[in-house]
Amino acid sequence: MTVNLHLSELDRPNSYIGKTVPRPNAPRLVEGRGVYVDDVVLPRMVHVAFFRSPHAHARIGEIATAAALAVPGVIRVFTGRDIADICSPWVAVLAHLKGLKSAPQHALAVERATWVGEPVVAVVAATRAAAEDGVAVLEVQFEPLPVVADMETALDPDTPLIHPELGDNLVFQRLHEKGEPDAAMAGAAKVVEAVFHTGRHTGVCLEPRSILANYSRPENQLTVHHSTQAPHMMQTIFAKHLDLPEGNVRVICGDVGGSYGVKVHVYPDEMAVAAIAKAMARPVKFVADRLESFASDIHARDHRIKGRMGVDAQGRIVAMEIDDLTGIGPYSVYPRTSAIEGNQVVNLCGGPYDFQNYRAQTTVVLQNKTPTCQYRAVGHPIATAVTEGLVDLAADAIGLDPAEFRRRNIVRDDAYPYTSAANMRFEGLSHQASLEKLLTMMDYDALRAEQVRLRERGIHRGIGLASFIELTNPSPFMYGIGGARISAQDGCTVRMDPDGSVVALSGVTEQGQGTDTILAQVVAEGVGVPIERVRVITGDTQVTPYGGGTWASRGAGIGGEAALQAGLALRENILVVAAAMLQAEAGALDVVAGEIVDKATGQPRMPLAELGRIVYFRGDTLPKGLPRELVATRHFITSDYPFAFTNGVQASYVEVDVETGFVRLLKHWCVEDCGRIINPQLVDEQVRGGIVQGIGGALYEHCLYSEDGQLMTANMADYLVPMAAEMPDMVIGHVETPTRESLLGAKGAGEAGTAGAPAAIMNAINDALKPFKARVTAMPFTPERILAALGTIPERRL
Amino acid sequence: MTGSFSSHVEITLRVNGEPVTARVEARRHLIDFLRLDLGLTGSHAGCEHGVCGACTLRVDGEIVRGCLTLAAQLDGSEVWTIEGLSDSGAIRDLQDAFVARNALQCGFCTPGMLAACAELLDHNADPSRDDIREHISGNYCRCTGYEAIVDAVAAVAAARRGLARAAE
Ligand code: FES
Numbered sequence: 016m017t018v019n020l021h022l023s024e025l026d027r028p029n030s031y032i033g034k035t036v037p038r039p040n041a042p043r044l045v046e047g048r049g050v051y052v053d054d055v056v057l058p059r060m061v062h063v064a065f066f067r068s069p070h071a072h073a074r075i076g077e078i079a080t081a082a083a084l085a086v087p088g089v090i091r092v093f094t095g096r097d098i099a100d101i102c103s104p105w106v107a108v109l110a111h112l113k114g115l116k117s118a119p120q121h122a123l124a125v126e127r128a129t130w131v132g133e134p135v136v137a138v139v140a141a142t143r144a145a146a147e148d149g150v151a152v153l154e155v156q157f158e159p160l161p162v163v164a165d166m167e168t169a170l171d172p173d174t175p176l177i178h179p180e181l182g183d184n185l186v187f188q189r190l191h192e193k194g195e196p197d198a199a200m201a202g203a204a205k206v207v208e209a210v211f212h213t214g215r216h217t218g219v220c221l222e223p224r225s226i227l228a229n230y231s232r233p234e235n236q237l238t239v240h241h242s243t244q245a246p247h248m249m250q251t252i253f254a255k256h257l258d259l260p261e262g263n264v265r266v267i268c269g270d271v272g273g274s275y276g277v278k279v280h281v282y283p284d285e286m287a288v289a290a291i292a293k294a295m296a297r298p299v300k301f302v303a304d305r306l307e308s309f310a311s312d313i314h315a316r317d318h319r320i321k322g323r324m325g326v327d328a329q330g331r332i333v334a335m336e337i338d339d340l341t342g343i344g345p346y347s348v349y350p351r352t353s354a355i356e357g358n359q360v361v362n363l364c365g366g367p368y369d370f371q372n373y374r375a376q377t378t379v380v381l382q383n384k385t386p387t388c389q390y391r392a393v394g395h396p397i398a399t400a401v402t403e404g405l406v407d408l409a410a411d412a413i414g415l416d417p418a419e420f421r422r423r424n425i426v427r428d429d430a431y432p433y434t435s436a437a438n439m440r441f442e443g444l445s446h447q448a449s450l451e452k453l454l455t456m457m458d459y460d461a462l463r464a465e466q467v468r469l470r471e472r473g474i475h476r477g478i479g480l481a482s483f484i485e486l487t488n489p490s491p492f493m494y495g496i497g498g499a500r501i502s503a504q505d506g507c508t509v510r511m512d513p514d515g516s517v518v519a520l521s522g523v524t525e526q527g528q529g530t531d532t533i534l535a536q537v538v539a540e541g542v543g544v545p546i547e548r549v550r551v552i553t554g555d556t557q558v559t560p561y562g563g564g565t566w567a568s569r570g571a572g573i574g575g576e577a578a579l580q581a582g583l584a585l586r587e588n589i590l591v592v593a594a595a596m597l598q599a600e601a602g603a604l605d606v607v608a609g610e611i612v613d614k615a616t617g618q619p620r621m622p623l624a625e626l627g628r629i630v631y632f633r634g635d636t637l638p639k640g641l642p643r644e645l646v647a648t649r650h651f652i653t654s655d656y657p658f659a660f661t662n663g664v665q666a667s668y669v670e671v672d673v674e675t676g677f678v679r680l681l682k683h684w685c686v687e688d689c690g691r692i693i694n695p696q697l698v699d700e701q702v703r704g705g706i707v708q709g710i711g712g713a714l715y716e717h718c719l720y721s722e723d724g725q726l727m728t729a730n731m732a733d734y735l736v737p738m739a740a741e742m743p744d745m746v747i748g749h750v751e752t753p754t755r756e757s758l759l760g761a762k763g764a765g766e767a768g769t770a771g772a773p774a775a776i777m778n779a780i781n782d783a784l785k786p787f788k789a790r791v792t793a794m795p796f797t798p799e800r801i802l803a804a805l806g807t808i809p810e811r812r813l
Numbered sequence: 814m815t816g817s818f819s820s821h822v823e824i825t826l827r828v829n830g831e832p833v834t835a836r837v838e839a840r841r842h843l844i845d846f847l848r849l850d851l852g853l854t855g856s857h858a859g860c861e862h863g864v865c866g867a868c869t870l871r872v873d874g875e876i877v878r879g880c881l882t883l884a885a886q887l888d889g890s891e892v893w894t895i896e897g898l899s900d901s902g903a904i905r906d907l908q909d910a911f912v913a914r915n916a917l918q919c920g921f922c923t924p925g926m927l928a929a930c931a932e933l934l935d936h937n938a939d940p941s942r943d944d945i946r947e948h949i950s951g952n953y954c955r956c957t958g959y960e961a962i963v964d965a966v967a968a969v970a971a972a973r974r975g976l977a978r979a980a981e
Pocket residue numbers: 857858859860861862863864865866867868869878879880881
């Protein structure tokens with residue numbers, strides 16, 4: 016079978032698979048030659064600035080535009096009603112999330128503004144500066160309405176309704192039960208419980224959201240340069256809401272300055288820009304500034320979770336129960352919806368552990384705050400913190416070392432396939448191997464001994480562990496079955512040009528994570544050419560196969576497999592021509608390093624450039640009717656499992672200054688299993704970047720709101736992000752359990768770091784605080800909260 | 814916006830070694846001037862508040878925040894952007910090390926990060942990892958987690974010291 020043949024080839028020593036090769040994109044970026052949306056300039060281009068609601072909830076009254084229109088350079092002003100005539104509203108629900116509801120959302124608020132930062136009026140001008148001048152003199156009347164800020168009281172009968180037509184402020188609720196959690200808890204030797212909070216935070220992409228839309232009236236064609244993760248999804252959405260045929264919308268996505276899930280959603284201001292381009296039939300650019308990014312990029316992880324865990328006398332987990340509450344802002348975000356994160360918490364809690372009695376509920380409510388939606392590692396850091404926090408409590412209650420407790424409870428490596436208490440199906444994971452590798456890497460016992468020694472000198476260090484599972488390679492079970500036109504399939508077209516070089520067009524996208532590189536590696540491997548001969552093109556809906564883009568760590572696993580299969584198919588096509596030219600059997604030939612060779616001996620027979628010359632310029636010399644397709648396209652979709660789960664475990668070593676409450680991160684370890692590794696360096700760096708994003712959520716990042724719904728941390732001085740000086744060095748290790756769903760065997764690695772880091776840090780801090788009987792469970796773990804836990808200062812509700 | 818102040822200023826300066834004369838709006842910051850007036854899009858703005866460091870570049874031999882520097886202040890100055898530093902080869906080893914170590918992902922912070930790292934290496938031939946971390950602690954990178962950047966800078970410092978020793 017050819018599949019087996021090539022599978023063994025992937026393992027050959029000089030394979031590109033599993034090798035660190037530098038990213039072909041990087042030399043361009045280090046010379047400042049990236050082309051991000053704001054670098055694109057088109058003739059007759061105009062700029063938009065938005066007037067955003069200063070109120071969390073208010074009825075919009077009169078909008079006086081005369082002063083703005085009088086500003087030199089200002090060309091036009093669009094209100095919500097103007098845009099509503101061009102762009103239809105949307106409602107973000109998914110059919111498979113039963114009962115999920117939301118209200119119609121417009122590109123610009125029409126009657127009411129429902130969060131601070133919601134776009135209300137658009138000012139179009141010759142320059143961004145003039146547009147901002149116009150915004151500054153706009154006069155908009157508001158009648159303030161009661162604000163729903165606290166998610167805990169959002170469902171109380173006397174809390175006002177954000178959208179009265181919905182009947183309540185409840186967006187979605189799901190209760191999952193398996194086994195007999197009540198009986199198991201009742202029979203447990205110990206039951207531990209805690210309440211966890213994950214702080215609302217946001218992505219802070221260094222390149223803000225950016226869009227440049229152009230409409231050609233004669234062709235009825237909309238072309239959008241967009242900093243996005245999902246060009247094809249956006250093509251579909253622009254077409255639908257601007258009433259254009261889908262084929263007349265082209266989305267081009269060049270370099271993207273970071274996305275992490277922030278740039279996979281539909282933003283009302285961006286829809287307004289496309290609508291304005293259609294109305295004015297000229298290029299319209301909008302680049303969010305940092306202040307509007309904080310108020311209008313999606314936020315995430317605003318959760319309160321009550322958790323309980325029961326263990327038997329041997330320290331085996333017998334049951335787990337969680338009650339999750341999350342506030343998502345005034346609208347479910349289109350089209351992925353804002354119920355997925357809570358749903359993921361239900362799906363992922365307890366994931367690494369072997370128990371079957373589980374009750375989990377998530378309740379998703381409306382608030383007058385910035386909408387929340389999927390952000391890197393959606394739900395994972397929350398579920399992992401809750402699970403691992405409870406695991407440490409349980410270990411303590413039963414008198415076991417945290418590492419030993421995990422050993423006794425993680426799903427055994429020989430237990431697969433395995434179905435979790437949340438009914439997640441795992442094809443093959445490696446919790447045991449990963450944990451043992453981690454403990455060895457960090458020299459766990461020595462670290463424990465050091466901890467004890469330093470304690471005696473008044474130095475309080477802590478060690479925190481966190482096992483986790485990670486959902487990657489999603490099938491249509493994530494969105495498609497709910498009715499969203501979001502592709503879980505992806506495709507790749509590979510073609511050989513006359514000089515023997517290869518171009519690969521892929522539907523996944525590059526956001527800096529190195530997708531282009533791994534696609535080049537896989538295609539070079541599949542076709543049999545040096546990687547330098549491969550060019551990868553992504554991010555143009557008019558050029559690449561239709562695909563899903565970048566989300567849920569699917570680039571390598573799905574896009575990579577499509578690329579591999581396309582490359583192998585092209586190799587077969589090449590060999591058909593080569594066989595005719597060389598009067599040999601196709602099966603006796605191979606393509607290696609850009610040459611046709613004898614398969615048995617490796618003897619070179621002909622360079623690919625010669626084959627290209629004949630096919631493209633002297634086709635007359637080939638037999639009539641000989642297939643000469645030097646192009647091949649393949650698509651891939653996962654079908655055996657709804658998701659390819661991966662796993663890993665992290666450890667954090669911290670020192671807590673009990674006088675000041677400051678946490679110093681001394682070192683961090685992660686062992687993860689993303690299946691077959693295509694490029695070790697890229698995987699390691701994805702994990703490191705992810706860990707630091709997780710550290711941000713654990714220690715620094717917080718979108719704080721006042722009681723009347725004002726965002727109090729709307730700039731980078733008030734909203735703290737991880738900077739180099741405070742970050743630890745991180746040791747990364749791997750276990751490889753390839754998925755059998757694909758030849759390539761790759762799963763995703765993009766979320767692993769972020770999934771586990773906050774839990775590991777929380778456990779490390781609490782380990783350090785143990786002698787003081789102090790514990791923190793509300794992120795971010797600021798010095799203030801740590802001092803409050805120590806009883807040094809009074810507790811304050813934040 | 815009172816008319817009694819001139820809203821435009823004429824400046825003459827050198828950018829990447831080339832003379833430039835321009836009439837700039839008094840409020841235009843250096844990044845906008847470079848990007849919009851000169852087409853030097855390698856300079857990036859990430860916050861325009863002086864916090865993220867994306868706009869870091871070299872003016873008169875020192876690194877500055879381009880978003881906090883008004884173009885109008887730069888009459889007679891010498892400005893080097895990532896384009897000029899690349900063309901001159903001044904930071905070639907650092908750029909190569911960034912590529913080899915994958916010290917960049919999306920690349921948006923990279924021009925500013927390189928400017929900051931280059932300055933450190935100019936002043937400290939043997940920086941510790943903590944020195945490196947401290948020096949770039951005003952440059953935000955959301956992608957890398959910083960470690961690869963620290964590794965790249967440390968590698969360049971070591972290589973330059975090796976070269977210096979060999980030259981002795
Ligand atoms: S743009 Fe200048 S510091 Fe952020």
